[in-house]
Amino acid sequence: xxxxxxxxxxxxxxxxxxxxxxxxxxxxxxxxxxxxxxxxxxxxxxxxxxxxxxxxxxxxxxxxxxxxxxxxxxxxxxxxxxxxxxxxxxxxxxxxxxxxxxxxxxxxxxxxxxxxxxxxxxxxxxxxxxxxxxxxxxxxxxxxxxxxxxxxxxxxxxxxxxxxxxxxxxxxxxxxxxxxxxxxxxxxxxxxxxxxxxxxxxxxxxxxxxxxxxxxxxxxxxxxxxxxxxxxxxxxxxxxxxxx
Numbered sequence: 306x307x308x309x310x311x312x313x314x315x316x317x318x319x320x321x322x323x324x325x326x327x328x329x330x331x332x333x334x335x336x337x338x339x340x341x342x343x344x345x346x347x348x349x350x351x352x353x354x355x356x357x358x359x360x361x362x363x364x365x366x367x368x369x370x371x372x373x374x375x376x377x378x379x380x381x382x383x384x385x386x387x388x389x390x391x392x393x394x395x396x397x398x399x400x401x402x403x404x405x406x407x408x409x410x411x412x413x414x415x416x417x418x419x420x421x422x423x424x425x426x427x428x429x430x431x432x433x434x435x436x437x438x439x440x441x442x443x444x445x446x447x448x449x450x451x452x453x454x455x456x457x458x459x460x461x462x463x464x465x466x467x468x469x470x471x472x473x474x475x476x477x478x479x480x481x482x483x484x485x486x487x488x489x490x491x492x493x494x495x496x497x498x499x500x501x502x503x504x505x506x507x508x509x510x511x512x513x514x515x516x517x518x519x520x521x522x523x524x525x526x527x528x529x530x531x532x533x534x535x536x537x538x539x540x541x542x543x544x545x546x547x548x549x
Contacts (some may be wrong), residue, residue: 315478
């Protein structure tokens with residue numbers, strides 16, 4: 306694994322996995338399989354956006370500097386736990402409930418992090434907004450694929466992606482900050498990350514990493530399902546979560 310996946314793997318420890326599973330109402334096995342399908346799709350979307358043009362790389366770098374400096378990872382377990390009772394997924398932009406959940410989350414985060422900085426702001430936890438930028442119109446297809454890959458129902462998959470998106474962005478922001486990356490460096494790193502995860506994926510799954518289906522039929526959900534079906538073995542689950 307390379308930098309971004311290393312950071313993500315370090316965050317997806319048993320306690321955090323338990324909390325994510327609890328937030329979406331699924332068991333750990335199904336949640337792991339779902340993440341094994343969802344995380345490559347998110348990384349592929351980021352890589353696509355950063356490498357399609359210089360402007361794309363600059364826009365992503367600016368967004369990371371402004372809203373995703375890695376601070377969310379400093380107390381991820383505490384932040385997830387702050388929403389115990391089922392509300393955190395909607396606070397991250399994943400649920401269908403309305404109300405001031407996001408504002409409440411930002412307020413709780415201020416107390417958790419013990420400072421008054423802008424380490425965690427609304428954009429840093431706006432999972433739905435992040436997904437609009439990363440996946441665009443393919444979000445529904447990815448949700449369907451995650452559901453098929455893992456056995457999650459549609460509502461659980463819809464809650465998971467907005468939970469993962471801020472974590473992925475924060476991890477990417479931390480790597481960029483630690484390595485003092487320019488926009489060009491960031492694009493190059495994401496291209497490498499996409500290639501690394503594609504090599505770890507089953508044969509024929511490379512198209513997933515660019516959000517392009519492996520058989521060119523336009524159905525990326527089918528490819529996500531294939532990825533999840535083998536993830537319980539020696540595939541991405543073992544590499545990302547240390548499953549034996």
